[in-house]
Amino acid sequence: MSARNADTATEAFVTHRNLLFTVAYEMLGSAADAEDVLQETWLRWSSVDLGAVRDHRAFLVRVVTRQALTRLRTLRRRKESYVGPWLPEPLLTAPDVAEDVELADSVSMAMLLVLETLQPTERAVFVLREVFGLDYDEIAEAVGKTPVTVRQIAHRARGHVAARRPRAAVSAEQTRQALGAFQRAVETGDLRGLLDLLAPDVVLLTDGGGVVRAALAPVEGAETVAAVLSRIAGAASLRPAQVNGHPALIVQLGGEIDTVLALRLDDGLISGLYAVRNPGKLSRLEHETVVSR
Incomplete structure (x- = not known):
């Protein structure tokens, strides 16, 4: 060249x-x-x-x-x-990512977990079509399928994602308010306050990757999840941050990042909590990662 x-x-x-x-x-x-x-x-x-x-x-x-x-x-x-639940690698993102609602939704922890349930080609087609707006001919060239087949895959993937994504759109402000109340309840060990914020069928996933201590199976139910979270009170410091385009909490122990905690809201209650503890997935939290469409 x-x-x-x-x-x-x-x-x-x-x-x-x-x-x-x-x-x-x-x-x-x-x-x-x-x-x-x-x-x-x-x-x-x-x-x-x-x-x-x-x-x-x-x-x-x-x-x-x-x-x-x-x-x-x-x-x-x-x-x-993989040892225990697998969660996406969290990214510290700039505040302006949240302003692009579609982009923020597409990189959210909740959406990335939904995308994990797709087959590889379905995931590629969904991402290229729904997030980046490529036409079917372009996508067909990228995935090695015909445009007609790509249309069918896109239709199937959209239905699959729609059935699993949060039931209603949640604004950044709603998430921020819920996160603030959640942070106060965790920091003070307010078990009653936590129970008021958690959906009855809330699920907590913790990703330690077999490297650090973490639950090896999903923790389910408001009372069980609240009991686990109440143990954090006084043991760690929590600070809000923009992670994957949404408000989240960074948990620090001894001045070091220990966990990233993101949440999913459904009908005003926290229905999912995602705690990434695997040290190998926390390296990009020292500086912002630029994502764009």
């Missing part, structure tokens, strides 16, 4: 990097794996004859999608032997 083409390739990749990272992350739920996919995408992009590429963005999205699909199939096998 000539120096001029190399400069053009670098400029195009940098221009679209945040988009490519977001595509890979939404498909994988892992920032570390998304970065690996970007590296693989760059290696392929840097060897392409740019004169034959009409649309740099579309080409790069196609390459990153194919690389992410390959890695996603590997990750699914890895998750089968």
Whole structure:
């Protein structure tokens, strides 16, 4: 590749990097794996004859999608032997991510867990169509299917996600208020206050990855979850943060990040709590990660 083409390739990749990272992350739920996919995408992009590429963005999205699909199939096998519940790698995000409601929803912990229930190709089609608005022809090229098949996959994936996503849209302000009340109840050990905030069938998932102490199965029911959370009082400090486009809590012990705690709201009550404790998933909480569409 000539120096001029190399400069053009670098400029195009940098221009679209945040988009490519977001595509890979939404498909994988892992920032570390998304970065690996970007590296693989760059290696392929840097060897392409740019004169034959009409649309740099579309080409790069196609390459990153194919690389992410390959890695996603590997990750699914890895998750089968994962110790305890698996949760997505949390990202510290800028406040403006929350202003893009669709983007914030797509990278939320709750949505990423819903996407985990899709087959790899379904997940790719859903992400590219519903989040990034690609047309069916573009998606067909990215996933190696016909446009007609992609339409069918998209329809099936939409129905699957709709049945599992939060029952009603929740604003950032509603989440912030619920989180504030939740934080006060946890910090003061207010068991009654916690029970008032938790849905009767609330589920707490804790991801320790077999590295740190965590429940190896979902903790279910308001009273059981409240009892677990009440033990945090006085033992840790909690600070609000924007995680995956939504208000969340970062739990610190001895000045070190110990846990990221995100929540899901349904009908005004906390129906899901996601506690990421695996140290390998907490490295990106020291600085903001840029996600974009």
